[in-house]
Amino acid sequence: MVVIGLGRFGRSLALELADEDTEVLGIDENPEVVQLLSGSLTHAVRADSTKEDALRQLAVHEFDRAVVAIGTDLEASILTASLLISFGIENVWAKATSEAHGRILTQLGVQHVVYPEHDMGQRVAHLVRGRMLDYIEFEDDFAMVKTDPPTAILDVPLSSSAVRTRYGITVVAIKRPGEGFTYATPDTVVRADDTVIVAGRTRATERFSELR
Ligand code: ADP
Numbered sequence: 409m410v411v412i413g414l415g416r417f418g419r420s421l422a423l424e425l426a427d428e429d430t431e432v433l434g435i436d437e438n439p440e441v442v443q444l445l446s447g448s449l450t451h452a453v454r455a456d457s458t459k460e461d462a463l464r465q466l467a468v469h470e471f472d473r474a475v476v477a478i479g480t481d482l483e484a485s486i487l488t489a490s491l492l493i494s495f496g497i498e499n500v501w502a503k504a505t506s507e508a509h510g511r512i513l514t515q516l517g518v519q520h521v522v523y524p525e526h527d528m529g530q531r532v533a534h535l536v537r538g539r540m541l542d543y544i545e546f547e548d549d550f551a552m553v554k555t556d557p558p559t560a561i562l563d564v565p566l567s568s569s570a571v572r573t574r575y576g577i578t579v580v581a582i583k584r585p586g587e588g589f590t591y592a593t594p595d596t597v598v599r600a601d602d603t604v605i606v607a608g609r610t611r612a613t614e615r616f617s618e619l620r
Contacts, residue, residue, distance in 0.1 A: 409433070410474040412457045412488055414441045417503055417524055418477025422449055433466065458487040469495035476502040476518075486512055493517045540617045541603065551610040552580065557598045558619030567594035575616045577608035 411422040414436040422434045426449050434452040436442050445452040455462040457478070468474065474492050478485040485502065492500045493516055501520040504510030510521045534543045542554035561569040566579055579592040583603040598604060606613055 410435065410468050410471045412436075412474065412476050413478035413485075413503075414438075414445055414452070415477065415479065417479065418475070419445065421475060421477060426450070433468070433471070435466065435468075458484050458491070460491055463491055463495075468492070469497070471497060473497070473499040474501070476500065476513075479503050479505040482509060485509070486516070489513055489518050490516050534614070538614055538617050540614075543613075545610055549610050550607070551613045552605060552607045553613040553617050554603060554605050555617035557600070557602060557604050558616070559600070560619065561598055562600055563597060565594060566592060566596050566598070571606075571616075575608075575619075576612035577606040577616045579604050580607050581605040 409425055409430055410433045411418050411425070412435045414422060414434050418434070418436075419441070422432050422445065426432045431450045434442070434445055434449045435455050435457055436452075437454060437456045439454050442452045442454045453466055455466060457463060457476075463469065474497050476485055476489045476492065478488060482505075489500060489502050499520065500518045501522060502513045502518045504513055504521050504523050505525065510523060513521045531543055531545070534540060534545070540553045540555050543551065544553075545551040561571055561579075571577060571579055579596070579598070581589045581604070582592050582596055582598060583589045584599070585601050589605065592604070606616055608616070
């Protein structure tokens, strides 16, 4: 995996991949950034990713996955993405800082355009508005929410509280105080100080987390 641009986003991504034992080639034109990460990634190299020769020397064209994590410098992001596409890299991921930026990346042929600031803003809005402890929304109006259970589902097996038909959500997992999460089953009995993870349509998960 190649990560180009080791700013806040690229750095955190590269370190997370390295933590999971993925071999990571990190590239940035700033020597201080490269120096900082040299012990933590498989390779951290100083190079200008808008230069085809520089990328070829690092054998970037031989990778099948690459991430362009340059955001602020639009020109550098586009030139870099364009080179990766022309190399025929199968999975190019790129961070976009605006809708227009994302559109250009898509037009170039970037397969996965991500909008970290925009997505995080939306996610935090859901957390701020509701009583959720954590929130992930997938495509097609489907979400998973971590929340405190409402009193209506306490102290009886999930099968009898009929959460699916009454609230349109499924309780996926449950966490007792001091323990880790386990899968919920129809026999699971939720207690007041447990935490639950529920899945369902976005609005249904939100409404469920707002019940007391
Ligand atoms: P973030 O908001 O995640 O910090 P930035 O866009 O500010 O993202 O940071 C991008 C990183 O990409 C910086 O560390 C910068 O040095 C690097 N970068 C920018 N242009 C190039 C380039 N042409 N070649 C290599 N690295 C670059």
